[in-house]
Amino acid sequence: MSFIVAIDGPAGAGKGTVTEEVSKKLNLINIGSGSAYRAIALETINRNIKLEETEKIIKILDEIDIEFGMKNNKDIVYLNGKDVTERIRQKDVSNIVSQVSSIKEVRFKLNEIFRKCAQGKNIIMEGRDIGTYVFPNADVKIYLDATPEERAKRRYKQNKEKGIKMTYEEILENIKMRDKNDMEKEIGALKQAEDAIYIDSTEMSIEEEVKKVMEVIENEKNS
Ligand code: DC
Numbered sequence: 001m002s003f004i005v006a007i008d009g010p011a012g013a014g015k016g017t018v019t020e021e022v023s024k025k026l027n028l029i030n031i032g033s034g035s036a037y038r039a040i041a042l043e044t045i046n047r048n049i050k051l052e053e054t055e056k057i058i059k060i061l062d063e064i065d066i067e068f069g070m071k072n073n074k075d076i077v078y079l080n081g082k083d084v085t086e087r088i089r090q091k092d093v094s095n096i097v098s099q100v101s102s103i104k105e106v107r108f109k110l111n112e113i114f115r116k117c118a119q120g121k122n123i124i125m126e127g128r129d130i131g132t133y134v135f136p137n138a139d140v141k142i143y144l145d146a147t148p149e150e151r152a153k154r155r156y157k158q159n160k161e162k163g164i165k166m167t168y169e170e171i172l173e174n175i176k177m178r179d180k181n182d183m184e185k186e187i188g189a190l191k192q193a194e195d196a197i198y199i200d201s202t203e204m205s206i207e208e209e210v211k212k213v214m215e216v217i218e219n220e221k222n223s
């Protein structure tokens with residue numbers, strides 16, 4: 001038996017931070033689907049592959065190893081054994097990740113990996129199509145949203161703390177471009193599952209978001 005919490009929503013809605021917090025509080029395994037797509041985008045860059053060379057990008061999946069771990073109580077992503085947690089948040093990766101994630105073979109293969117990771121476990125997973133496509137029978141589904149301006153503001157602050165240099169305008173433009181790409185994707189498009197609980201976090205602090213998400217999970221568990 002496994003227990004699955006699916007959290008979907010657009011870039012910068014707080015999904016990553018909230019999921020990390022909730023996973024610790026409820027002892028759920030956190031599988032970051034966006035990080036997996038980012039790792040493939042990074043490998044695309046590392047191998048100097050152009051976005052048009054989809055066959056080469058698809059092949060990457062058979063040749064790399066993506067793992068999720070914990071270090072100092074933080075979620076870590078490993079690409080071929082190397083910690084790439086910070087690297088995959090850089091501008092060059094952010095700029096191409098949406099296109100990489102639009103390749104349907106990449107999605108199929110990653111979804112297979114995600115489902116295998118979840119077998120028999122209690123997990124929380126955030127992304128774009130977790131409640132609609134990857135785990136349509138998830139026990140709890142949440143759609144976390146906020147305005148593009150608020151999301152850009154949050155990413156700007158986050159990047160600054162991490163030493164990532166991007167202006168607010170660059171981030172807002174990147175977020176709007178990604179929203180469009182994510183929503184218009186042929187497969188795995190970002191949309192709210194019919195049975196997902198909608199949370200607008202525009203006016204909420206991260207603490208309030210975590211509290212709200214925990215409440216929803218508790219309510220759904222008991223219903
Ligand atoms: O959540 P994030 O910003 O790290 O996601 C990076 C990209 O990956 C984003 O542009 C959309 C894509 N993605 C996806 O297509 N499906 C998912 N389940 C998660 C992320």
